[in-house]
Amino acid sequence: MGGRGGGGGGRKARNFATFRLFPRAGAADPNDRVFVRVDNNDYTVPGFADEDSFDPSLSDPSAGDGNFHSASGPLPEHVRREILELGLPDDGYNYLSHLRELRPAAASSFVPSSTARPEPLPLDVKAYDASRVRVGPSDGELDEGKTMCKVAAKTAPVRRIEKAVDPDVVRLLDESDVSHVGSEDEGLEEDFVIIANRAEGEELEEEDIEEWNGVLSDVEEEFDFEEDEPKPRVRRLLDEQFDLLALEEYGDSDDDDRVVKDGEYELPSEAIDELKLFQSQNVCVDEEYRTPADFVRQKVDSSTTDEVDESAHVIKKCAEYAERYLNETAEEEVVVLVSESSDESEVWDCETIVSTFSNLDNHPGKIETPGIPRKRLPRVFPGETTTTNDIIKLHGKEKLPVEYLPQRRRNGEKEKKVKPVEASVTDKFKKGAEKETKEEKKARKAAVKEEKKEARKAKKELKGLYKSETQKAQKVAAVTGPSSIRLIYCGKHFGLFEIMT
Amino acid sequence: MAAADLAYAPPMKSGKAGFEAGLMDPQHRIRITLSSRSVKNLEKVCGDLVKGAKGKDLKIKGPVRMPTKVLHITTRKSPCGEGTNTWDRFEMRIHKRVIDLISTPDVVKQITSITIEPGVEVEVTISDA
Numbered sequence: 001m002g003g004r005g006g007g008g009g010g011r012k013a014r015n016f017a018t019f020r021l022f023p024r025a026g027a028a029d030p031n032d033r034v035f036v037r038v039d040n041n042d043y044t045v046p047g048f049a050d051e052d053s054f055d056p057s058l059s060d061p062s063a064g065d066g067n068f069h070s071a072s073g074p075l076p077e078h079v080r081r082e083i084l085e086l087g088l089p090d091d092g093y094n095y096l097s098h099l100r101e102l103r104p105a106a107a108s109s110f111v112p113s114s115t116a117r118p119e120p121l122p123l124d125v126k127a128y129d130a131s132r133v134r135v136g137p138s139d140g141e142l143d144e145g146k147t148m149c150k151v152a153a154k155t156a157p158v159r160r161i162e163k164a165v166d167p168d169v170v171r172l173l174d175e176s177d178v179s180h181v182g183s184e185d186e187g188l189e190e191d192f193v194i195i196a197n198r199a200e201g202e203e204l205e206e207e208d209i210e211e212w213n214g215v216l217s218d219v220e221e222e223f224d225f226e227e228d229e230p231k232p233r234v235r236r237l238l239d240e241q242f243d244l245l246a247l248e249e250y251g252d253s254d255d256d257d258r259v260v261k262d263g264e265y266e267l268p269s270e271a272i273d274e275l276k277l278f279q280s281q282n283v284c285v286d287e288e289y290r291t292p293a294d295f296v297r298q299k300v301d302s303s304t305t306d307e308v309d310e311s312a313h314v315i316k317k318c319a320e321y322a323e324r325y326l327n328e329t330a331e332e333e334v335v336v337l338v339s340e341s342s343d344e345s346e347v348w349d350c351e352t353i354v355s356t357f358s359n360l361d362n363h364p365g366k367i368e369t370p371g372i373p374r375k376r377l378p379r380v381f382p383g384e385t386t387t388t389n390d391i392i393k394l395h396g397k398e399k400l401p402v403e404y405l406p407q408r409r410r411n412g413e414k415e416k417k418v419k420p421v422e423a424s425v426t427d428k429f430k431k432g433a434e435k436e437t438k439e440e441k442k443a444r445k446a447a448v449k450e451e452k453k454e455a456r457k458a459k460k461e462l463k464g465l466y467k468s469e470t471q472k473a474q475k476v477a478a479v480t481g482p483s484s485i486r487l488i489y490c491g492k493h494f495g496l497f498e499i500m501t
Numbered sequence: 502m503a504a505a506d507l508a509y510a511p512p513m514k515s516g517k518a519g520f521e522a523g524l525m526d527p528q529h530r531i532r533i534t535l536s537s538r539s540v541k542n543l544e545k546v547c548g549d550l551v552k553g554a555k556g557k558d559l560k561i562k563g564p565v566r567m568p569t570k571v572l573h574i575t576t577r578k579s580p581c582g583e584g585t586n587t588w589d590r591f592e593m594r595i596h597k598r599v600i601d602l603i604s605t606p607d608v609v610k611q612i613t614s615i616t617i618e619p620g621v622e623v624e625v626t627i628s629d630a
Contacts, residue, residue: 016628021613031617035610035625045529045627048606471583478582 014041019048026100128155238279245271396451398458527630531609533600534624535564540596542618547598549616554602557612563600570595603630 019035035048075083075094088095121127132154249271292311395402533550537543547564554561571592578587602609606627613623 016626019625019627021623021625031619033617033623035613038624043628045606048610048625048627475582 014039015043017041017043017045017048019045127158129158130155132156242275245275396448396455398455400455402451527605528603529606530628530630531602531604531606532626532628533563533602533609533613534626535598535600535621536624537596537618537621538594539620542621543596543598546616546618546621546623547600550600550612553612553615554600554604557604557608559608560603561600562602564598565600567597567599570597 016039017037018039020038021033022036024032024034074080074092079094079096080090083095084090086095086099130151133151134154292314295307295311296315392401392404394400535543535546535550537546551561551563571594574589574591576589576591578589609625609627613625
């Protein structure tokens with residue numbers, strides 16, 4: 001084109017600058033482009049592509065003249081200041097090149113982070129933001145309907161509430177675990193109910209104690225309680241009786257049974273009833289010892305009719321028991337032995353039978369599904385029965401040893417045998433003995449037909465089997481060899497041949 | 502190659518350049534090369550540039566249509582080796598237009614900033630007038 005005056009020696013004076021339009025780095029809009037220098041000449045164009053914040057070394061690696069060659073020495077002051085302002089470390093790397101400008105036209109908008117999510121409301125709670133509701137005697141109306149409307153108008157449903165974390169509340173929450181273990185001075189006592197009830201009448205306390213003992217869960221409290229309780233009060237007869245009863249019932253296992261299960265430490269209700277009854281009887285024990293007989297014989301002055309009746313009843317009962325006891329000792333010598341083998345067990349059932357067998361002499365096996373009998377070679381060669389020679393006959397087009405083939409062939413044989421037999425039978429009825437040659441011919445032909453049919457079936461099967469092989473070989477040939485190789489399947493020879501073109 | 506072309510300076514131009522009290526002092530020779538895969542966009546951008554330059558009464562030579570480069574890729578259609586050996590012929594056409602101007606760089610910047618079409622690559626070479 002233009003005249004090349006310089007000749008072949010040095011390079012032509014390259015006093016030009018080439019700029020290319022590139023999309024601005026970090027910009028969302030691809031149409032937002034700037035001119036970037038793409039050559040390395042010394043020629044400077046002052047008015048073109050003079051942009052401070054744009055670092056072309058990112059977008060175009062071929063551009064040598066970037067804004068600031070960031071690897072050369074420390075960064076300029078204003079750059080460093082800006083980096084520090086952003087909170088990035090001042091280590092000589094120009095992090096500003098990685099900044100992305102947010103442009104109003106760009107689609108990106110500030111999205112609050114979804115990771116720091118306050119707990120959503122449970123499903124049965126609905127929250128409303130009532131910050132706009134004005135409360136106060138503004139209008140002086142106390143009309144419920146109107147105020148409700150006003151409130152409803154100003155409130156907005158809120159899906160998430162942020163729990164206000166009060167420092168005091170937090171502190172208390174943290175401390176709650178610690179405070180459980182230690183001090184018993186603070187808060188309620190475990191047995192505060194009993195202490196409270198202590199003020200009420202003394203008589204009721206015994207029963208209360210018995211009943212509340214089941215309620216108390218704190219072992220130590222209970223123990224202390226039992227020791228302390230009798231001391232402040234004067235020990236009465238009933239206390240001693242109770243203690244005796246307790247000992248009777250629970251014996252020496254007191255220490256173990258301190259661990260309370262709810263019903264256990266309580267006296268059974270019958271005992272309590274008895275005690276109550278006893279109490280109601282207003283027993284006053286005097287110095288003298290009295291027997292029921294005394295009551296009956298009315299030797300005691302202050303005896304009620306109830307007492308008399310009871311005493312009489314008691315005496316009667318005692319007599320009965322004594323008699324029974326005497327009688328029992330006599331009868332006990334006769335021990336009746338009932339033998340196991342009664343009439344009922346004569347009838348045997350599966351379980352009994354099975355249970356009477358032992359694995360020592362009985363080896364049961366697992367019941368399995370009967371397998372398919374696979375016989376590769378028939379055990380009794382039909383050929384052996386027919387021909388005593390060592391000749392193996394080949395029949396049919398395929399020239400197969402018919403008699404030695406597996407089951408299928410045998411069936412074919414059977415069919416063949418059946419058919420001619422049938423044919424001959426029917427024919428006999430028609431024509432009689434003279435036409436046997438015709439029948440024989442027919443039979444022979446039929447046999448041959450059958451053989452051909454079987455052969456065809458076998459061939460088809462094999463062809464199907466080997467078809468995949470053809471495809472595989474074609475593939476291999478396509479990849480490796482020239483595409484002119486054609487592969488065909490030759491059924492007769494059960495193999496693959498290549499036809500070279 | 503750009504330098505070789507711009508080294509040829511017609512006498513009229515140098516006369517104009519010598520006239521110091523011109524519009525803006527440094528008149529440069531500016532070559533704008535536009536290349537794209539789609540002709541429609543390219544022609545549109547070309548037209549806009551030319552119109553813009555003519556509106557500012559700049560000396561413009563354009564748009565020179567370079568011959569289209571056709572890049573071919575021919576591959577087998579089949580992912581495996583099986584089947585008839587059919588081939589795909591893919592091509593990519595790149596069109597190139599060149600516009601020469603004589604003006605100051607900032608005017609050119611103005612012009613090129615207005616017409617922005619996606620898919621069109623713009624390259625500007627500035628040299629001395």
